[in-house]
Amino acid sequence: MERCLTxxxxxxAVNYRSYPLGLVTEGVNSIVLTPNRRFLFAVNAGxxxxxxxxxxxxxxxxxxxxxxxxxIVTGKSGTAKSLAYAPSSGTxxxxxxxGPDYIRLMSVDHxxxxxxxxxxxxxxxxxxxxxxxxxxxxxxxxxxxxxxxxLDELPSANPDGTAIVWVQRNGRPHxxxxxxxxxxxx
Numbered sequence: 001m002e003r004c005l006t007x008x009x010x011x012x013a014v015n016y017r018s019y020p021l022g023l024v025t026e027g028v029n030s031i032v033l034t035p036n037r038r039f040l041f042a043v044n045a046g047x048x049x050x051x052x053x054x055x056x057x058x059x060x061x062x063x064x065x066x067x068x069x070x071x072i073v074t075g076k077s078g079t080a081k082s083l084a085y086a087p088s089s090g091t092x093x094x095x096x097x098x099g100p101d102y103i104r105l106m107s108v109d110h111x112x113x114x115x116x117x118x119x120x121x122x123x124x125x126x127x128x129x130x131x132x133x134x135x136x137x138x139x140x141x142x143x144x145x146x147x148x149x150x151l152d153e154l155p156s157a158n159p160d161g162t163a164i165v166w167v168q169r170n171g172r173p174h175x176x177x178x179x180x181x182x183x184x185x186x
Contacts, residue, residue: 006051007066008044009078028135028148029082039064039112041083041092048078050094052112064112069094069104070120084138084145093145095136099124102133103145123147130154131178149178 030043033055040053040061049068053061069080082095085108092106092114101120108114123133130153137146153176155163166173 002060004053004061005063006042006044006049007063008042008049008051009046029084029137032083032085034085035087039108041085041108043080043083043094045078045080046073048073048080048096050080050083050092050106050114052108052114054112065114067106067114067116069096069106070116070118071096071101071104081133082135084136086138086142088142093136093138095123095133095147097132097134103136103147123149128152152176152178 030045031040033040037055040055042051042053044051044066047068048071049066051066052064054064055061071079079097080094081097084093084095085091086093090108090110092108094104094106096102096104099122102123103121105117105119106114107117123136124131131149132151132154133147133149135148137148138144139146151165155165155176158164165177166175168174
């Protein structure tokens with residue numbers, strides 16, 4: 001095992017247990033390998049960039065490229081969290097925890113170089129505009145992009161740094177955990 005420089009700011013040093021409150025760093029698929037095992041992509045949440053590596057026969061990684069997603073970093077850390085790759089089109093989907101452009105697209109050329117595309121998409125619903133997405137997955141047939149979330153809104157923190165996931169709504173406790181109050185999946 002070895003360390004590989006990414007030319008990005010890595011995972012960032014901020015999470016919801018510290019300043020700024022509400023920044024959720026947990027995510028899934030922050031590193032993805034192409035199905036042909038030729039390229040590996042890694043999120044650099046600290047500066048909202050993605051690094052591309054070639055994968056050698058021996059598994060050794062060689063940095064090919066690093067590009068910003070197009071979302072500006074406004075605090076101590078960026079919000080890029082999760083990746084999904086569509087091999088048929090060479091499209092890399094980059095999910096951010098905060099919007100309005102939660103999903104940004106990058107093109108991957110045959111040499112593994114990245115090009116940020118101008119498209120930006122929401123990952124929230126009209127009735128849950130503050131949802132905090134943490135993972136993105138592409139269906140095997142590449143027809144559906146699925147987004148998972150942990151919280152329906154940003155949490156505040158207890159003095160010990162743990163997240164407060166229950167709030168008062170209409171005088172009653174209400175969970176802000178995604179799907180906890182809505183088991184139908186909305």
